[in-house]
Structures are given as structure tokens and as C-alpha cells.
Amino acid sequence: MTLRYEAFRRENRAGTVVIQPPAGLWSLDLPEVWRYRELLYVLVMRELKVRYKQAAIGALWALVQPVVAVAIFAVIFGYFAKMPSAGVPYVVFAFAAVLPWTYFAEALRRSSTGLIGDAELIRKIYFPRLLTPLALVIAPLAEFAAGFCVLLALLAWFHLAPGPGVILLPLFLLVAMLLALSLALWLAPISVRYRDVGHALPFLIQVWLYASPVAYPESLVPQRWRALYDLNPMVGVISGFRWALLGSGRPDLQAMGVSGAVIAVLLVGGVVFFRKMERSFADVI
Amino acid sequence: MPTSSEGRGDLAICAEGLGKAYVKAAGGARGDTLRDGLSAALAKLGRAEPRAARSRFWALQDASFQIRHGENVGVLGLNGAGKSTLLKLLSRVTAPTTGRATINGRLGSLLEVGTGFHGELTGRENIFLYGSILGMRWAEVARKLDEIVAFAGVEEFVDTPVKRYSSGMYVRLAFSVAAHLDPDVLLLDEVLSVGDLPFQRKCMAFAKDLQNRHATILFVSHNMFSIKTMCERVLYLKKGRIVFDGPTNAGIELYEADGQLEAAGWAAPELVDPSVRILDVEIADQTRCPRSVFDHGERLRLRFDYEAKAPIRGANFVVVFIRSDEVACCCYSTELDGLSLDLEPGVNRLELGTPPLALVADVYRIEILVREAGFQKLLCAQSGGSFHVRDPLLDTHFGVFHEPGTWATNEVVHLARPKIQSRGAEL
Numbered sequence: 001m002t003l004r005y006e007a008f009r010r011e012n013r014a015g016t017v018v019i020q021p022p023a024g025l026w027s028l029d030l031p032e033v034w035r036y037r038e039l040l041y042v043l044v045m046r047e048l049k050v051r052y053k054q055a056a057i058g059a060l061w062a063l064v065q066p067v068v069a070v071a072i073f074a075v076i077f078g079y080f081a082k083m084p085s086a087g088v089p090y091v092v093f094a095f096a097a098v099l100p101w102t103y104f105a106e107a108l109r110r111s112s113t114g115l116i117g118d119a120e121l122i123r124k125i126y127f128p129r130l131l132t133p134l135a136l137v138i139a140p141l142a143e144f145a146a147g148f149c150v151l152l153a154l155l156a157w158f159h160l161a162p163g164p165g166v167i168l169l170p171l172f173l174l175v176a177m178l179l180a181l182s183l184a185l186w187l188a189p190i191s192v193r194y195r196d197v198g199h200a201l202p203f204l205i206q207v208w209l210y211a212s213p214v215a216y217p218e219s220l221v222p223q224r225w226r227a228l229y230d231l232n233p234m235v236g237v238i239s240g241f242r243w244a245l246l247g248s249g250r251p252d253l254q255a256m257g258v259s260g261a262v263i264a265v266l267l268v269g270g271v272v273f274f275r276k277m278e279r280s281f282a283d284v285i
Numbered sequence: 286m287p288t289s290s291e292g293r294g295d296l297a298i299c300a301e302g303l304g305k306a307y308v309k310a311a312g313g314a315r316g317d318t319l320r321d322g323l324s325a326a327l328a329k330l331g332r333a334e335p336r337a338a339r340s341r342f343w344a345l346q347d348a349s350f351q352i353r354h355g356e357n358v359g360v361l362g363l364n365g366a367g368k369s370t371l372l373k374l375l376s377r378v379t380a381p382t383t384g385r386a387t388i389n390g391r392l393g394s395l396l397e398v399g400t401g402f403h404g405e406l407t408g409r410e411n412i413f414l415y416g417s418i419l420g421m422r423w424a425e426v427a428r429k430l431d432e433i434v435a436f437a438g439v440e441e442f443v444d445t446p447v448k449r450y451s452s453g454m455y456v457r458l459a460f461s462v463a464a465h466l467d468p469d470v471l472l473l474d475e476v477l478s479v480g481d482l483p484f485q486r487k488c489m490a491f492a493k494d495l496q497n498r499h500a501t502i503l504f505v506s507h508n509m510f511s512i513k514t515m516c517e518r519v520l521y522l523k524k525g526r527i528v529f530d531g532p533t534n535a536g537i538e539l540y541e542a543d544g545q546l547e548a549a550g551w552a553a554p555e556l557v558d559p560s561v562r563i564l565d566v567e568i569a570d571q572t573r574c575p576r577s578v579f580d581h582g583e584r585l586r587l588r589f590d591y592e593a594k595a596p597i598r599g600a601n602f603v604v605v606f607i608r609s610d611e612v613a614c615c616c617y618s619t620e621l622d623g624l625s626l627d628l629e630p631g632v633n634r635l636e637l638g639t640p641p642l643a644l645v646a647d648v649y650r651i652e653i654l655v656r657e658a659g660f661q662k663l664l665c666a667q668s669g670g671s672f673h674v675r676d677p678l679l680d681t682h683f684g685v686f687h688e689p690g691t692w693a694t695n696e697v698v699h700l701a702r703p704k705i706q707s708r709g710a711e712l
Contacts, residue, residue: 019386
């Protein structure tokens with residue numbers, strides 16, 4: 001009786017695992033990542049819980065970064081430099097951009113360097129390593145949500161109402177998320193081998209900030225540079241946010257198309273690269 | 286159950302020519318920064334260095350074996366023999382360089398207890414975290430939560446961050462989660478040697494229970510005692526190759542023969558400059574006839590050849606018998622026995638005769654230490670061979686040693702009468 005139950009149980013559970021040397025570029029086994037979806041959820045929750053544990057003001061810290069950034073921009077660009085802000089108060093104008101930007105920068109930074117934090121785990125236990133960067137681009141969404149509430153309050157304060165374009169907001173956010181993920185899939189395996197990534201990334205992010213229309217409207221960019229400027233997918237994301245929330249300008253569909261193609265290529269290549277490299281993470285981390 | 290592939294379906298683990306090579310960068314530097322990597326890559330472009338020229342180190346080579354469902358197999362080997370590499374390959378932590386292995390059934394691995402834990406999270410949160418990492422379903426963890434907590438004995442602290450746990454509680458909770466994974470194939474790496482004694486017993490009982498439920502266990506340990514109690518078969522690894530695959534006792538004998546005169550691992554930090562070296566140990570009986578199995582109550586005669594590198598005044602030789610579960614049972618010391626040794630440089634011999642052995646039946650490892658007078662500075666610490674004590678009855682259940690006592694039965698003591706008090710009154 002017991003034996004029959006055992007056989008039944010065994011048949012109905014994880015079947016055969018084959019262990020062999022890494023073969024070919026295309027042995028991606030993405031369904032495996034899906035089977036581990038619950039672990040993804042747990043890793044996201046861990047990231048959120050751990051980040052603000054034992055901090056007196058806890059999750060309020062999530063708001064400090066965007067609020068301080070907006071305050072600095074408002075004083076320097078809005079008050080001193082009298083930066084044009086598309087007919088809305090500069091504070092709102094900046095906040096609508098700082099929000100997706102902060103999300104993107106955090107997601108990119110954490111997911112590109114997060115594997116090192118899980119080094120102990122990676123050396124000892126198997127799980128699809130893809131989950132770590134994946135969890136780390138998802139977790140900052142919570143902080144984004146908190147900031148979004150502040151933004152809504154700000155809009156109400158200035159008696160501004162977002163237009164119907166607001167339903168496209170998740171799409172722009174998704175673009176920012178996929179961009180961060182696609183880059184992290186390239187950077188994370190390199191960071192496992194070379195810690196240089198962790199040092200170089202803050203500079204890259206800072207340069208990128210000024211190459212994106214966060215503190216200024218993209219109309220300030222000279223026309224002859226526009227083609228090059230539009231290659232930056234964050235231009236599309238940020239102008240999309242401003243358009244959806246403030247009704248200023250309109251999304252440049254051509255630029256969005258170009259960024260979409262760039263991200264798709266980076267993402268597919270990144271998944272292949274990551275799945276190939278992850279087999280050796282435990283040896284080099 | 287499909288019967289067409291009965292022969293193969295019966296196997297829990299099937300490894301064919303499994304191997305793992307690590308690349309050793311030329312010149313010893315392991316290029317850890319991007320600059321090193323880039324300059325190495327450029328240098329390679331320039332000189333077109335052939336791949337084979339990079340020196341490779343085979344941590345495991347050509348490992349082939351088959352383990353049936355329900356079998357418990359111990360893995361033996363000295364440090365660096367490839368035991369951990371084997372488990373890492375089977376648990377998929379790292380990918381093999383050559384060969385192939387298939388594992389049928391749910392795989393659980395306990396390569397190090399508690400690595401999935403996060404100090405800031407509470408016990409409950411960590412149970413879910415660690416459980417998911419080990420491959421348990423969310424609902425399954427939730428269902429077994431109470432059981433896990435009770436097994437670990439941390440009921441009162443489930444909602445306390447684990448960084449506030451004692452190390453014992455930490456380890457118990459981690460093992461408890463892993464134990465409730467309920468795997469078909471379990472890989473265990475030295476984990477049963479953690480925690481206090483009652484908990485170790487619990488772990489052993491748990492492993493036994495898994496055995497009864499027909500699970501397959503692959504078990505790495507330096508503890509011959511647990512290997513013997515748990516496994517009927519062992520793989521013995523030596524320098525990355527499986528040199529023996531068969532019955533436990535034969536494997537342990539081979540392992541112990543190879544393990545003679547190894548430097549004692551624990552002494553490494555203390556032993557800065559080993560100025561005495563043990564060259565040979567001979568275990569013999571009273572008639573100086575070499576033997577390795579003794580009956581309870583027999584005398585042992587140990588002979589050491591040692592080499593001193595410098596003259597040492599008042600050296601103290603200490604011989605320790607260590608049982609297979611790492612309990613140091615007794616020791617003999619030249620200093621305690623009133624012998625003061627002045628060592629001259631060169632090779633010398635020392636003999637120790639023991640009293641009749643009171644030790645219970647088990648395997649004992651011999652450790653030889655040389656210290657300066659007054660149990661000061663350590664000059665030498667080596668493991669030197671082992672011997673068995675045989676007895677039909679007396680085993681570890683009877684304690685560490687057994688000696689006859691003297692008993693008396695002619696005086697009857699009545700506990701009910703307070704005799705002491707009346708004596709006090711007389712005073």
C-alpha cells in the first residue's frame with residue numbers, strides 16, 4: 001500500500017533532471033524559469049522587506065530619493081535657470097520624469113549587481129539565476145508606486161488632471177522595465193566575473209540622466225541631434241510619461257519604435273548570454 | 286507505473302563519465318578585474334595562445350556510478366578529493382565539463398545549512414524564503430509550517446528576525462526546512478555534524494525515516510560513524526577519481542589506510558612551525574605483532590618513528606584516541622607519566638604500551654601531538670592510523686569506556702528511615 005503510494009507520488013512530481021555540459025546557445029529552458037515563479041515572488045518580497053527593515057521611517061525612504069531629486073532640480077533648473085516646463089509648474093514637470101527615471105536607474109543598478117549579494121546562495125544551491133535580476137527589476141516597482149501617489153497628490157494640488165493618455169502609462173513603464181532588464185542581463189554576468197561593473201555603473205547612470213529629458217524638456221535638444229538623441233529609449237519613456245500625465249507634447253512613435261527594436265535585440269541577446277553564462281556563476285563568483 | 290523502462294526507471298542517480306575541470310590562469314593571477322581580463326584577451330589575440338596551453342585542474346574526473354532508488358551511499362575521500370565537486374554537479378550548482386548524469390525524482394540538496402537565510406527576516410519569512418529556494422511550493426511550505434517550526438523547536442521565536450537567533454536555533458531551523466522538503470533524492474554534505482547532540486540524534490532519526498520512506502541519500506562525511514550507520518555502500522574518491530565503489534566496511538578500510546599520518550586539520554592555525562614530524566606509526570599487540578582489530582580488554586602497543594629538526598628539551602608526546610564520532614576518548618602523555626624527553630635532531634623511535642583497553646566497540650583514530658614541556662607550544666599534530674575495538678555487547682550505548690565496578694549486596698539500606706538525622710542527634 002505504502003509502496004504503491006510512493007510510486008504514485010514519485011510519478012507525479014518533478015521528473016528526470018539531466019545534468020550535462022553546457023551545450024549550444026539555444027538550450028534556454030525558459031519553462032524552468034516559469035516553474036520557479038513562486039521563488040521569484042519570494043525574492044521580490046525579500047528585497048522589499050529587507051531594504052527598509054530596522055529603519056525608523058521605514059518605507060518612507062523610498063520617497064526621499066525622488067523628492068530630493070525634484071527639489072534640487074526645481075531650485076537649480078526651475079528657479080535659477082528658469083527652464084521652460086511646457087506650461088505646467090516645473091515641480092510637476094520634473095516629478096513626472098524623475099519618477100520613471102528613478103525607477104529605471106534603481107532597477108538597472110540593483111539588477112546588474114544583485115547577483116553578488118546572493119553569492120552564498122549561488123555557490124550552494126541551484127535555482128535559475130535569471131530570477132535574481134528579474135526580481136530586482138520588479139522590486140523597485142513598489143517604490144515607484146509610492147512615488148506615484150505623491151505625484152497624484154501633486155497633480156491634485158495644482159488642479160491638473162491627466163488626459164485619457166494615462167491608460168498608456170503602464171506601457172511606458174514596461175518599456176523602462178524591459179530596458180533595465182535587457183541591460184542587466186548583459187551586465188550581471190560580467191559583474192559576477194568583474195566587480196568593475198559595480199564601480200562603473202553609477203557613472204553610466206549619471207551620464208544617462210543628463211542624456212535624458214529629466215530636468216529639461218526634450219524640445220531643448222537641437223534638431224540635428226534629435227536622431228541620435230532618440231536612440232536613447234528613456235527619451236521615449238519620459239516624454240511618454242509627460243504626455244500621459246500632463247498632456248504636454250506627444251509621444252514620438254518613430255522614436256518609440258526604434259527603442260522598442262533596440263530593447264528587443266538587447267533582451268533576446270541578453271537572455272541567451274545570461275543563460276549561457278549562469279552555468280559558471282558558482283565557479284567564479 | 287510504466288514497465289517498459291523498468292531497468293532504468295529503477296535508478297535514482299545515473300552518472301556517466303562526469304568530470305569537472307577548473308581553469309587555472311597562467312602565471313597564477315586569476316584576472317579578477319576587467320583590466321586583467323582585457324589585457325589577457327589582448328595578449329591572447331597577439332600570440333594566439335592555444336586553448337590547451339591554459340592549465341586545467343580536474344576536480345573530478347570520469348565519475349561513473351549508478352544508484353538505485355532507496356539506496357544510501359556514503360562518499361568518502363580526503364579534503365580536495367572531489368567530494369564536494371561531485372555534490373555540486375549533482376545538485377546543478379555548477380555545470381560539468383564532461384559526461385552526463387540523470388537524476389530521477391525530486392532532488393533535495395543540503396550542501397550547507399542556512400545559506401538561504403536572511404538575517405533581517407523573521408523565522409517565518411525565512412521558512413518561506415528557504416523553502417522556495419529549495420524548490421518547495423508555497424502551499425506546501427504553508428501546510429508544513431507548524432511541523433517545521435516544531436521540529437526546530439523555535440515556536441516562541443517564529444516572528445523574531447533570525448539574526449537574533451542563537452547559532453544553534455539558526456541551524457536547527459534551516460535543517461528543519463530542508464528536512465521537510467521530502468525529497469526522493471537527497472544530497473547531504475556534512476550537515477549532520479552541526480548542532481548539539483540531541484539535535485544530531487534528531488537529524489539521524491530523520492535520515493533513518495527518509496530511508497524507511499525509500500528515499501535515496503548521497504551522503505558526504507568525514508564521520509565514519511554516521512557513514513556506517515546510514516550507508517550500506519560507499520564511493521571512495523581519491524584525487525578526483527572514484528577508486529572504490531562497494532560495501533561500506535571495505536571502503537572505510539581503504540580510506541583509513543590512505544588517511545594515515547595526515548596532518549591534523551584543526552591544528553593548522555596553532556601549528557606555526559612543526560619542528561617534529563611523525564614518520565611512521567605501527568599499531569601492534571603485546572607481542573609486537575601488527576594488528577588493527579582488538580578485543581575489549583586487550584593491550585595495545587604503539588610504535589612511532591619521528592624526526593626532530595632541532596634539539597628540544599623536555600618534549601611532551603601526547604597520544605589521543607578519537608572515536609569515529611569525533612569524541613576524544615582518552616589520552617596518554619609522556620609528561621603525565623613522568624617521562625621527560627630531550628630530543629636530538631634526527632630520527633628516533635618511541636613506544637607506548639597501553640593498559641587493558643576499556644573502550645567500547647567502535648573505530649578509533651589515533652592522533653599524535655608533540656608539545657613543549659607543560660603542555661605549551663604545539664610542535665607537531667598528526668593523525669596516524671586507526672584501530673577497531675571488538676566486543677559482542679559493549680558499544681557506544683554503554684558510554685565511552687567500560688570497566689568493572691565493585692558491588693556489595695549484604696547490607697540492606699532502608700531509605701524510609703532517616704538514619705542520618707538520628708546520627709546527628711547522637712553528636
